[in-house]
Amino acid sequence: MKTLSNKAFDAVTQLFHNVSGIRLNESKHALVTGRLQRLATEAGETDLESYVDKLLRGGAPAQEMTRLVDRLTTNETYFFREPQHFNDLADRLDALAPGQDFKVWSAASSSGEEAYSVAMLMSDRLGPGTGPAPWQIVGTDLSTAMVESARRGLYPTDRARLVPPAYLKRFCLKGQGEQTGQVLMSRELRSRVRFEAGNLMQPLPDDLPMFDVIFLRNVLIYFDNDAKAGIVRRVLGRLKPDGVLYTGHAESLSNLNLPVRAVGTAVHGHA
Template sequence: MSPLSQRAFESVTRLFRQVSGIQLTEAKQALVVGRLQRLAQEAGDASIEAYVARMTRPNAPAEEMTRLIDRLTTNETYFFREPQHFNDLADRLRAHASQGQPREFLVWSGASSSGEEAYSIAMLMADVLGLKAPWRVIGTDLSTAMVDAARRGLYTLDRARMVPPDYLKRFCLKGQGAHDGKLLVAKAVRSRVHFEAANLMQPLPASLPSFDVIFLRNVLIYFDTDAKAGIVRRVMERLRPDGVLYTGHAESISNLQLPLRTVSTSVHVHA
């Protein structure tokens, strides 16, 4: 396989940004080349250049375009990342439970990747509210491959290093045989989590309801200011009037001039 020319790199990253809104910089060139090389080999193209040329034409095959977007989407995560948010959510869940026969509590993991965040939320809700209470978690991601992986709920144990031992015993199954070194999220928890594909740069699926809590963490860092503002506006439209939005600790949205108020580090509510 020949290396990727600068012109081809710019063409494919421009295409990726048009579809996903995410800008892949020069610092990501090695990652892009490695993933394109595998795609070109699998597709039977003679070179990476030939693959890029085919995929940047107006009539590029839709199925292969989906594979391209899936492969170029970075998906690194683990359970109970940034635990301060889960502590805050636990307090809100207890307040909700104290209301007595409360309505269904809904949480959205807006960039759920392979599902660890959504299942972390669900384990916490199962612990605080119980499995008989009315609650649901919905996870969405740009990558259809990640949505499929999330639905399986099967992970290597290194992803679970932050899971409380009690949760591992109550809400996870330890793999054996062919699944040694892995864990499966228990069906009782998996059944309360729904995953679907959604592009935060585009109008959100009509199926998404209004949420009590929205996690939008570690995704805004990939977008420019205008794109960030558009994403947060769309997401806030699905947040209940008394709901809360969590963003990543490394992400700042204070300069976006949006109708929201920051109540603590990376915790926001409607203004």
């Protein structure tokens, strides 16, 4: 496979940085080359450099930029990842007064497993959410391909192995026919979770409500400190005064000079 020249690598990663805020360093050269090569082939372009050239000169169709962002983001996720947060959430749900409304945001929701895990827990603890205790979950992600995949709520069966058996039985429908080997999130869950495209580097949409809990996990690691601090400040603007923010256990908010206080491990509240 032809390797991307250093100049082209720098230009493409700069373009990606302008859109996503994520800096891909030289250690990702081979990965970026592979992903671009695949994009070029799919676009019917045999020569990698000329595909990149078109992209950089704005000569490629607009949706090619979306495809580039989709391919260069890291979307790894799984159901009930970092279970301590789900235990913490369960305690908060159990402490709610009857009929109290509750909103959760999965910021950087990738293919939706995090938001659906929350939905299973909330449906279990609060009921279906259509009655006296309304609840709502919003998932947002930069990658439109991930947003579409999350809306479908269809996963290979082995991806659901970390779903507790009782939840699997109750909320995950076994695919049949064309969907054999996959599980589909129940209609009830899909109706309670809304997925939208959203870039955490930009001002947040006006219609995003205030949340009781925000999951901002395994995404801050991709940003430098300035971008990280900017994202957290923006996100905190949508956290209710007594709400909590969950970050990935490998992601620290210390040294960023943010108006937060730790209320648990990787659990933060307003300062």
